[in-house]
Amino acid sequence: MSNGSDERMAVTAAVASLVAALTLAPLIKGSTWLFAAAIMVLAVMVTGIVGRQLARGWWPAVVGLQAVVLFLAIVVLFARGEIADPPGAVRMLSDLLDTGLQITQSQSPPVDATRGIVLLAAGGTGLVALAVDILATSFRQPALAGLPLLAMYCVPAALLDDGLPWYLFLIAAAGFLLLLSADAGDRVRAWGRVLASAGQRPARAGGDTGLARGGRRVGLAAVALAVAIPSFVPGLDNQLLGGSGDGSDGSGGTVITRINPILDMRRDLNDPVDTELLAYTTTVDNPDPLRIVTDDEYDGKTWKPSGKKIPRANNISKGLPTAPGLTAAVKTSSETSQIQIYRLRETYLPLPYPARTVTGLDGEWLYDPDTLNVIGNKVDTTQANYGVEFTEVTPTADQLANAGTAPEGIVKQYTQLPDDMPAEIERTARNVAGNGSAYEKAVRLQEWFRTGGGFVYNTKAPETKNGDGSAQAIVEFLKAREGYCVHYASTMAVMARQLGIPARVAVGFLPGSVQTQNTRIISSRDAHAWPELYFAGVGWVRFEPTPRSGQAAPDWTLPNTGTNSDTPDSQTSTTTAPDTSEGDASSTAEAEATQEQQEAAGTSSDGGFSVPWQPVVLLLVVLLGLAAPRTASVVAGRRRWRQAVTASGLATAAWDDLRLGLSDLGVRWAASWTPRAVRQRLNDDYQLAPEQSAALDRLVDELENALYAPPTDEPGRAAADRRHDVALIVGAVAVQKSGRTRWTARLWPGSGLTALAGLTPWITSRFRRGSSSSGPDEDGTAGRKPREKAGSTRS
CATH class of the missing domain: 3.10.620.30 (C8orf32 fold)
Structure with missing residues (x-):
């Protein structure tokens, strides 16, 4: 397919990818990640449009160019401090990915938009957009393009305990239906105009026919049923489309509550259903709270556990180290607990502090020696049953009051x-x-x-x-x-x-509620x-x-x-402010230098992600500048053919297409030449083959009939046939031009530049027309519509 169908599908694929990315919103706080994802999608889309003109539809070259530009966009956004050192940039991106993956394993959604998380979301969206563009635009398989869109949708659907809200499903489905609709429209246009019954006005190809309306109704009905059916079929899991999350639907569903280590517990405390999460027995009469995780970093927005890597040597099977800072002077006792998890899924292991040994667990569980946090490596607490030996620490007020200076x-x-x-x-x-x-x-x-x-x-x-x-x-x-x-x-x-x-x-x-002696039940409201x-x-x-x-x-x-x-x-405070020593000054200078380094590397001082707008805007301006002339030429051509309804209009549109296509290749003729004179010149100068010459004869004859024959409502030949004749003639001339001329015609067609230049008077006229609605024009008329000139057919 041609004449703008590739560009149209590329834009539609980008819209579908970006719409599908909206389903990630419940996983990440804020909207910064969405801006980064949009930049990735635009980079893929514009590069595809430009690349298809450069490579003339050879998809391996287009995909390669898109992949390179996507990688460069990721480097500019996330590792521009290492842009001069490609291996360093790759290492930085790898570290950010590792950090982001650790956060996804250790924290519950929604998580902060840190650089690692934004890289995962934006980079993943870019890869999905690339896959959708390849399948829908290069291979013309929009149905298969739904697979990467579905993969993106399944990520939040699997991670959210209550599933995705139904409206996000509708949004994602709308993007996929839009993709199918755009391809169907192109396929209908390829057949020409839809035949009408007697007395009916012929419909444009791809227009709003009964068939198109019926297809839209079927699609909308299918989506509505997909949302509604899970709510009425007993036993059918509604989790992918969102549910109540209380496990009380009578279907035997199990509620799994996940406590967020970054202190987003409001939902659990306000849950109308107080879900039992775990039971435990202990040798302590009045146990301390059961700890899941210690958050030891604060960025001004939230507390969170430090993102440092834990070596696999720190396996709890070998026991845990002594609690940091604890000495023999403090009273301690050795105690035990047996913990049975019911409905809690968490990568951090609930333990009394400080634990010494843990037994009965499957999988690999590692400890952080600084906090004694225990985190699973690709395992979680679902249905876990384990024993714990821990130390009950009982300091005295005097010991705390007389404590010396901390290290x-x-x-x-x-x-x-x-x-x-x-x-x-x-x-x-x-x-x-x-x-x-x-x-x-x-x-x-x-x-x-x-x-x-x-x-x-x-x-x-x-x-x-x-x-x-x-x-x-x-x-x-x-x-x-x-x-x-x-x-x-x-x-x-x-x-x-x-x-x-x-x-x-x-x-x-x-500690939860007491059931029997030394046995307690902990619920979500605890x-x-x-x-x-x-x-x-x-x-x-x-x-x-x-x-x-x-x-x-x-x-x-x-x-x-x-x-x-x-x-x-x-x-009244009598405490004086601490003196600023040289060491403090040097620390401040070091902190400022670190902040400058972070800003140079593309991160804000709070560890979050900030979009480097200057290089991003520059990159987008360059890409859009490359695509603008070609896009403008395609849009103007589509508008020209869309407005052509009668035989006269179709003949004129075909002749204008021929004139503009040849002018992009540097072919000019005098405005006074008749269509027959143009035919003679083209045959003489470019030695057209019989098939090409016959195509030119048809266009000339149709134009002369449109100019001089009595008007008729019959459209004559289909628009697709006329455009095919134009392509034959332009192609015959193009092969006789230099490679530079052909590349210029593809990337920077003169017809596109002319169309862009024509936007200025069009915008001005629209502005003046809007202004005239509330008063007279400069010439004293009150919104009088000027007389339109008849379309000229002189070349």
Whole structure:
């Protein structure tokens, strides 16, 4: 197929790919990833349009060019700092992919739009767009192009516990139907005009015929049934299209709840169905909360576990190391637990802290020696049943109050905060904490949240844009003084870091409800987060700032705090700001240099992804500039043939196509020449073959009949036949031109440049026509329609 069908299919394939990418929205926070994905799709589309003109439809060359441009676009977006070093760029992209894959294995959706995640989403969308373009445009198999679109749709459908919303299915299906419709239209146009019954006006090829309307109705009905049937057929899994997620549909479905390690627990706490997740027995009478993961990094938006790689040598089958910072001076006891998972799927393993040995698990489970997080390597907790030996740590208030200075490495790592933290958070922290040891300050913070500050526990507190653990959420939480455990834990941990106390946030479950002696059931509403602060000689210590009913603070956090534990409004801080030493100055300079390096490498200071607009815009301008003339020529040609209805119009459209096609090849003739004179010149100058000369004879005869014969409503020959004759003649002339002339005609046709130039008066006329609707024109007429000139057929 020709005359714009390739360009039309390329655009349609790009739209279908981008529409299918919208189904990834529930997996990733924000919309930055979608901009990056759109850039990838546009790069594939424009490169395909240009490449097909360069390679004259030879698909291996087109695919190769598209793959190269797609890779360059990925490098520009994600590794432009290494663009001069291709191996370095490949290594950087590989590291980002590994990081993104680790996040997908360790965190539940929606996840932050980090560079690794955006690379996975945008790069995957680009590859899908490439596959769709190859199948739909190069091979003309749009039905097969639905397979990569389906693969993209299946990713969120498989990862989301409640499935995709039905409207996202409709969006994805609409893109696929659009692809099929565009190809069907091209196939109908190839047959020419649709024959009409007596008395009916002939329809344009591919027009809105009864057949086309019927096809659309069938497609829409099929999509509607695909959405509706799973809701009415008993036992049919509705998960791919979204469901209630409560497991109470009577079909025997099993609910699997997944706690998000980055503190997005609002959904679990507000779930109307309190799902039982696990049961455990323990030798401890009053057990501490069961921890899933420790989040030790904070970027101003959320707490999350560090993304460092864990060596496979850290297998829990060999036992876990001693808890960091714990010494023999602290009272400990050896305890055990047996944990049975019911409906919890998580790559992090729920464990009491600190665990020493874990038995009974299948698969490979690795531990992080700094946090003792245990994460599965391609395994999760579904239906797991395992035993744990752990250490029950019971420090005293005196040990914490008399703790020495924490190691420098611990302080440096666990007091890091973004530079743009709101000043009111630190001001409030210092006002509440007052003077004294780190322990005294921590106790005052905890008591202020629990009793002295007027805070209220509320799982339905207003949400913020960047998440409940973000800096903005903390500011709003301190003003409203209501929230749930994520607000309390995140705020206290951030305040502790601002006071120089190493802090992190743990995520897990409260001890649950007692069933029998030492046997407990944990449900989804037991999800909980709490801060952990580091004290020399003791290690990481749990605090409980959340004023939740029935949740007591640990004994070691309840000494006699004396005065200075009221609200910040009744306190005056006497703490002086720390001096800035040379070491601090050098650290600041190093941080600034690191930030500059991150910005040069294409990442924002908070570890997220930012689109490098300048090189992206430049790349798109270049690609669009290459495709614009050819596209404009094709669009103008389609418009010309679409408007041709009568025999006269068809003859004129064919002659205009011939004139413009030959002018792109440098063939010119005088405007005074008659059609017969043009025929004589072409036959003399280019020695047309009999078949080509016959095609030219037909075009000349039809044009003369259109000019001089009585008008008729009969269209005569089909448009496809006339366009075939034009292609024969233009092709015969093209082979006698130089290669440079032919390439110029394909990439930068003069007819396309003329069409682009004609947009300016067209836009101006539209603007003036719109302005005339509310008043007279400059010549005093009130929206008077100018008399149209008759279309000229002089060449």
